[in-house]
Amino acid sequence: MKDRLKKISAVLRGLSDASLWVAGFGLVAMTAIVAYQVYMRFIVNSSPAWTESGSIMIMSWFIFLGAAVGVRENFHMGFDVLLYFLPPAGKPWLRAISDVAILAFAAGMVFYGGELALRGWSVRIPVLGLPQTFTYLPIVISGALMCLFSLERILLRAAGENVDDIEADATMTAD
Secondary structure, three states: HHHHHHHHHHHHHHHHHHHHHHHHHHHHHHHHHEEEEEEEEHHOOOOOOOOHHHHHHHHEEEEHHHHHHHHOOOOOOOOOOHHOOOOOOOOHHHHHHHHHHHHHHHHHHHHHHHHHHHOOOOOOOOOOOOOOOOHHHHHHHHHHHHHHHHHHHHHHHHHHOOOHHHHHHHHHHHO
């Protein structure tokens, strides 16, 4: 079972890396679009209508993808304050509770974001010509990735793998 989990974990690591690259590309693309908008507005005096909507949509994609990667890399919000006071044996339990809470929240993102995405399919964004679904799709995709990544951590921890940052815990208690 551990070997299968490690193989799945390697695939999820690749998915996380790909998400991070897409998010990084989105950040660069949004920056270029905003720079183009500023140039067109203040130099040419003719601002394109699509630049604001396009950059906001791209921003939502890279923010949500980055949040999903943060769950896999354990950079999400958690119960870190309590980790200072718990004995070492209690820290994995608290982290597991955090992962379950993230899994539940992410499942809600998939469910409710999916409802929004389905409702927006017939509505078009005027300046982009895209279905409004593209505005809500990052919520669904990010939620699905967060579910996968938090479930990965839960299963690896249950299989006895070290998914927690033990070195950081040692420096917290030593301070």
